[in-house]
Amino acid sequence: MARPRRLNSLTGMEGFGRQRMEFFILGPVEARRAGVAADLGGAKQKTLLAALILAGGWVISDDRLSTLLWGEAPPTTSSAQIYTYVSRLRKQFGDEVGIVRRPPGYMIRLGDSWLDFQQFELLTAQYREELRTGRYPEAARHAREALAFWRGPALAGTTEFLTDAELPRLEEERMAALEGRIEADLAMRQAARIVPELTRLVAEYPLRERLRVKLMIALYQVGRQADAVGVFHHGRLILKEELGVDPGAALCETYQAVLEGHPSLDPRPAPLIAVPPPPPATEVPAMLPPDIPDFVGRAEHLAEVCGPRPPDSADRPPVFLISGMAGIGKSALAVRAARSLMGDFPDGQLYADLGGNGSERVAPEDALLGFLRALGLPDHAIPADRNERIRLYRSKIANRRFLILLDNAVDERQVRPLLPGGNDCQTLITSRRTLAALDGVHLAEIEVLDTGESLEMLGAIIGRARLDAEPDHAVRIAEQCGGLPLAIRIVGARLIAKRHWSLSRIVDQLSEADSLDGFVLGDLDVRSRVEYSYRELPERERAAYSELAAAGLSAFRVQAAAKTLGVTVGLAEKIVESLADASLLSMDSVYQGREPVYRFHDLFMMFAKEQLA
Known part of the structure; x- marks a missing residue:
């Protein structure tokens, strides 16, 4: 068996950094750094890691992870256990590999880490192109190198629920690579050498017609026409007994060609089985996200x-x-x-x-x-x-x-x-x-929407008729949202989800809560959006932000901030400007004068006060 080359996951060139994390799923699930195995824990933790890797950078929901870990009967503590597994894996991998919480689940970012399955895919794409263009020696070599990454059954050490879901796909890719290597060998007149291997493979996978086709071709090429015919009849019998079906077109056509001694079965400088060309590269990339249908103003x-x-x-x-x-x-x-x-x-x-x-x-x-x-x-x-x-x-x-x-x-x-x-x-x-x-x-x-624009956006979300039925409460919702489009979208989405609710009911809820709890729905969350800007600040600015809010300074000049914070005017200006640079305060255009006026958005002030609790 060929020794697997380590390909740089980005360039395809040989060699890799010895200190990178290495991940293995084409066999027992493992992770190593500089040859030292990481402690991946038991089957559940390995399952979580393998599932995230196989997702290829996409988010896997908590529900899907629970199914892969426990099947159809997950424990009531499944979310907490998943979080624990994630935390343990994060400790093993450090900053190089990120396991990120993205509602409704998790995703993994491997960065520059090495992954055996990725190397397999790179070599697979390479040998397929070489097969298509008739470069058989290169195709055979790269297919062998791809297959050498397999160290046994893939996903070994994980739950049966993951292997049931993912192993058939991986095994199909391995078999396709094996068939591609055999196709290249046949084109290079290696039939005598691979007949024993094909005989064993057909016995192991009797229902796989592509392998049977290749065994018939190899037998024909070494002068064993009768044996090739016998392979066909044996396959037809198995297919009828096991599946109740007749042989497919490829098997029947090969049988007919063997009977006729057709020259298409001889080694020739073209692929014996057509390999479809790769899809053409996108000539005009179109990566923009979809437009927002309820966009207003601006x-x-x-x-x-x-x-x-x-x-x-x-x-x-x-x-x-x-x-x-x-x-x-x-x-x-x-x-x-x-x-x-x-x-x-x-x-x-x-x-x-x-x-x-x-x-x-x-x-x-x-x-x-x-x-x-x-x-x-x-x-x-x-x-x-x-x-x-x-x-x-x-x-x-x-x-x-x-x-x-x-x-x-x-x-x-x-x-x-x-x-x-x-x-x-x-x-x-x-x-x-x-x-x-x-x-x-x-x-x-850009600034917040005015009342008219806020009502227009809310009406576009929940319907104009519903808005017109309670105009006063609609205006009150616009005021409670402070013209912030994200807040309007959340409230509108809540009203869509609760079509039996009146506008007055959600007005009362927002008034009674006096917090940001009413401005969250799924992954739409005013608090988390503001918190990101807040957490990026130095400790001094974070404390000052909450102190200014607690003092009720919804609109203020630097001198008032200095008095509230107990610092010099110069230092207060530096702090307040830092808050404005982070878009946690806005410059108020209503007030005129030489000194700028800074203003809290009402929802941002709620957030700042919450930080004192």
């Missing part, structure tokens, strides 16, 4: 972003930054603007959520990987080095017209590598911060 900002380029933008790409507090609708505005501009950028639209809304921060090199894949590059053609990726990305989009949307950016360092190098593209960025250090950025700061 006409001035749309005109600013979608209007003609400013006169001073001739020598650089236009970069528009949409900034504002959590839940203000930055992403919705950016998507609406991007979709309005699609016709001006025929080469495609690229999109990346950079994680600045409370999800995991995305490294620029990971975002570049997604962009380069969308541009049609296979993984083995994408360099691992960050700077090389930047150069390749900018080369690929040079002299072409792309629209690039960088959503939920954290800071300037994250954004700069993703900016195009020419002046033919347009970049839209959303961030809670103003990212003032970016060169030549055009800033659009």
